[in-house]
Amino acid sequence: MQLGRTTLSKFVIEQLRSMPDQNDLGALLIDVAAAVKTISAMVAKGALGGYLGALDSTNVQGEVQKKLDVLTNEAMLHHCEWGGQLAGLASEEMDEPWPIPDNYPRGRYLLVFDPLDGFSNSDINVSVGTIFSVLMRSTAGDAEMGDFLRPGNEQVAAGYAIYGPSTMMVLTMGRGTYGFTLDRESGNFILTHPDIRIPEDTREYAINTSNERFWEPPIQRYVAECKAGKTGVRGADFNMRWIASLVAEVHRILLRGGIFMYPKDSREPGKAGRLRLMYEANPMGMLIEQAGGAASTGRNRILDVAPEDLHQRVPVILGSKNEVERVERYYKEHEAGTDRPFVSPLFSDRNLFSNEPRT
Ligand code: MN
Ligand code: MN
DSSP: OOTTTOOOOHHHHHHHHTGGGGHHHHHHHHHHHHHHHHHHHHHHTTGGGTTSSSEEOOOTTTTTTEEEHHHHHHHHHHHHSSSSOOEEEEEEEOOBBOOOOTSSOOOOOOOOOEEEEEEGGGGTTTTEEEEEEEEEEEEOOOOOHHHHHHGGGGGGEEEEEESSSSSEEEESSSSSSEEEEHHHHHHHHHEESSSSSOOOOOOOOOOGHHHHHHHHHHHHHHHHHHHGGGGSOOOOOOOOOOOSOOHHHHHHHHOOOOEEOOOOBBBTTSSSSSIIIIIIHHHHHHHHHHTOOOOEEESSBBGGOOOSSSSSSOEEEEHHHHHHHHHHHHHHHHHHHTTTTOOOOTTTOOOOTOOOOOO
């Protein structure tokens, strides 16, 4: 047992000393950490917990909810609703925001969360997570919809927990991104990854290539160039990763760099993407930016997207700064028509890269 290490509570309290207008945030984040410990214990039981397998109910996005989704959602609600810091909560798993029960005091913060991200992975013992975002209204009281529909650049804190071989919580309060590992013996989250910095360059990309034929041309171009490796315009070989768990992808990128893409595609033209702006893209975008990375829709900074709906989806391209900026440049070139020499390699027998501008 190492004494004197920085716990999550100590870290949060010390950071908040210089943020006097956020004095209730510490108690809220400590409640979130308590919920995360509960969820970690549930998830760790695996098949022995009796939580796996599908129920009949479906969530807002039309996905079948599993027992673990329902239980983890309740863990977040009930660990966080009581303390008097919140004006309301909203979850990926509920159609409408969750009001603070009558018997508890109201505060200024709003907690928005995805209680079990990557939940289809829980049946196969692959990492899952909890993602959360904290917004604020100017006064204490009951939150209305307009209080939730704020852009990600107004988040006062964001984070996730990852339930892998170890449980970690990764947090930002707008002054860097910090990682804490759960010491299961003491029950404390210990600061193990101070001031995480994402390498600006990477040779590792993550995207679900089974959707390739539906991607927009800038994404097809970017991935084709990665796949061409040393023989292509990039002049370097790339690796691909795909865990199908946003938390696990972002965690890998925070710790060793990389680019993750879930772009808009043409399968369902009405949908802007797959990931949720409020519960997934905004908190991850803040964590990534605070670690020196970038988070984009391809056309705009994610944190500047003005939400219109609690459950809206958004294209997500995040990770190492120089690669995300390259994808943004490909979108600009596509819109300007200057990428026309690029033709999807699926349909071209010409040398794909012969007319590429060199950079
Ligand atoms: Mn999710
Ligand atoms: Mn979820």
